[in-house]
Amino acid sequence: MAVINRDDVNHGVLDSETIDIAHYLGILKRYAFRIVSLAIAFTILVALLVMRMTPLYTSSTTILVDSENANVVSIEEVYGLDTKRKDYMQTQYEILRSRQIAERTVEGMNLHLNDKFMPPAEGPSAIDSLIDSAKDMLPFLPQEEVVERTEAQIIAAKKRSAVFRLMRAVEVSMVDNTQVMKISVTTESASLSAQIADTIADVYIENYLQAKLDMTAKATSFLTESLEGLKDKLDIAEKNLSQFYERNQVVNIDGVVGLAADELERLSTQLLDAQTALKLNAVIYRQTRNNVTLEDIARLPEVLNHPTIQGVRRDEAKAMTRVSELSKVYGPKHPKMIAANAELSSIRETLTTQTRDLISSITTQYQVSEQRVAQLKQEVEVAKAEFRGLSALDNQRKALQRDVDINQQLYNSFFTRLKETDELGGFESANARILDSAVVPSVPSEPNKKLLIGAAFVFSIGFGVFLAITMETLNSGIRSVEDVERKLGQRMLGLIPWLAHKKKTNLPIRTYFDGKKHQFAESVRTLRTSLSLLNLDKDNQAIMVTSSVPKEGKTTVSINLAFALGQLDKTILIDADLRRPSIGRQFNIPNYQPGVANLILKTHSFDECLVRDEQANIDILSAGTIPSNPQELLADKGFDALIKELKTQYKYVVVDTAPTQAVSDSMVIANSCDSIIYVVRADSTSEKVINTGLSRFLQVGHRLDGVVLNQVDLRKSDVAQRYGGFYDQYDYTSHKDS
Secondary structure (H helix, E strand, O other), X not given: OOOOOHHHHHXXXXXXXXXXXXXXXXXXXXXXXXXXXXXXXHHHHHHHHHHHOOOEEEEEEEEEEOOOOOOOOOXXXXXXXXXXOOOHHXXXXXXXXXXXXXXXXXXXHOHHHOOOOOOOOOOOOHHHHHHHHHHHHOOOOOOOOOOOOOHHHHHHXXXXXXXXXXXXXXXXXXXXXXXXXXXXXXXXXXXXXXXXXXXXXXXXXXXHHHHHHHHHHHHHHHHHHHHHHHHHHHHHHHHHHHHHHHHHOOOOHHHHHHHHHXXXXXXXXXXHHHHHHHHHHHXXXXXXXXXXXXXXXXXXXXXXXXXXXXXXXXXXXXXXXXXXXXXXXXXXXXXXXXXXXXXXXXXXXXXXHHHHHHHXXXXXXXXXXXXXXXXXXXXXXXXXXXXXXXXXXXXXXXXXXXXXXXXXXXXXXXXXXXXXXXXXXXXXXXXXXXXXXXXXOOOOOEOXXXXXXXXXXXXXXXXXXXXXXXXXXXXXXXXXXHHHHXXXXXXXXXXXXXXXXXXXXXXXXXXXXXXXXXXXXXXXXHHHHHHHHHOOOOOOXXXXXXXXXXXXXXXXXXXXXXXXXXXXXXXXXXXXXXXXXXXXXXXXXXXXXXXXXXXXXXXXXXXXXXXXXXXOOEEEEOOOOOOXXXXXXXXXXXXXXXXXXXXXXXXXXXXXXXXXXXXXXXXXHHHHOOEEEEEEEOOOOXXXXXXXXXXXXXXXXXXXXXEXXXXXXXXXXXXXXXXXXXXXXXXXXXXXXX
16 A cells, blocks of 8 residues: 655645634634633733722813914014914914923912822832842941932922823824814823913913013013114214214205305316317417418318308308399499409408407417316315215214214114003903813823723733734644645544543543443454454554654553454463553563563463453563564564564554654564554654654655544543544444444
């Protein structure tokens, strides 16, 4: 029969399994009593602690904070308050939570002397007393100096402690999208909580009003002091201006400066005109000085453009036009022609005369113009000097007047503000008002005993479930068919239930035949049936029973399997554990009784070594004399020959061997046996140890029929529902029914 491949089993199980809810439910069922016990114990402990907790009462006062104050007069600058800013409400929130409000509340209510708010200090704790005693006994330890405090220092310390306690007891919250704030106070006294909440609201409002009064007083003081200084400065400025007028003997300097400016402007205009005329005459004057002919002088633009010359030129042009017209009609001897030519000559003589007179006049005008320009320049310089002097005086006057005006404006402004501040000082406009006063609570807000106890129960249940699943996950033992197939890759031949018995003692040898232990007997019969079905093709068979480590119950399985097989056919039980034999001890066979070792060594005959158990109808072959080399003895051909000989005489040969992890005797014995049964103690031996033992057989090619799960507590195991009620259901109550 082929051995089940462990990898195939694991692969199949993992592929078909996602979340095994039944598995977890089984875990919870097994640990249900411990989970509930833990939950009840923890809940009771929490309930006791909660019952000992001091109840706390919370009372709340609601206030409305105005974001816009009454603007009686325009003096917002004096206070520096901007109630339209977005962070105004946040600022008021922080003010309510400030130490200043807490200190004023403590002082106003004398909370540092209130026993309800500040319980009397208890004596030093046991730990503190122990530490003090140790310091006294061990003087080399650091010692604290005892500082004597005055009464004032003690009261100040109490106030600080009360302030810290109050700040922890107060909670301020803002109602969303409103200007409403809620002040909540939690203390051990219901009435005190309400009283403190109302007092904090009153202190906050009074603090604002007091701050206004303080700022008004400071502003008044500042304005008064500034006003006195400004008055002195104004007097000095006015005095300086008066002295200026007296010193300079001026009444209306603005008019004098204007007249000087007009005179300077008039002289400047005349100077420009004289300079223009001088330039005009200077050209002709320079030509006359250069021996230029009269005709050349007459062609000068200044001469041509002279009004007198232009008039004579027009007359000359008219005369020439007349002569030209008459010459076309009359001859040169004609009187009209003679008269026209005479007129033209006369006009030309007049032009020459006028030119000469103009030249003579220009020379005279040039000389006069030079004198006029020089005189006007002198007058302009004098006017400029006079104007500059008057301007300097005017600038001094303006500076002095400006100083007077500025000081007068400052004085008037500060005087007006001082009057406004004085008027506003008597007007107290609060920025908040109480909407709802605090109500004395009748029910404590903390602790919520029902909630805490319920939460403790739920938490402990959840923690218990977590511990149960964690313990189950960390458990590397084998406890179910699934574990045998998934972790070990082997089939399970059967399970042997755990029976109550005294600790450090073996199960009674005749338990299989006890009618009251029918469940145990039926489990052994089930193992017998599974084993028989696996070996239908064999007439006689040798069955080896082993385990990984001692104390797994392999000897008990071997004995009871022999009992069950003995009810079917001739059976012999062999104790092949030549190191620590136990079958002979359990059947009360004396130590000197020869057995397997004696038969291999051929020191005794088979009949001398055989022991008959009439009640169980089986033969027993104990280990006999324990040799010094048990493994070599078992590897001898004599042991293999013994097994073959026994198979000819018995239908079933049950061989109990040593554990695989302790020694390698079982590996040697397996060569002579037909079937190998591997006993595993439930919830005991780790998966790794068992797989190591199984792999030793698989590596050398030995076939394992399967695993027997021993000492299974059906009350806790998840196979209880699968196997626990079978035997009672079919009324398998005695070995006689087999």
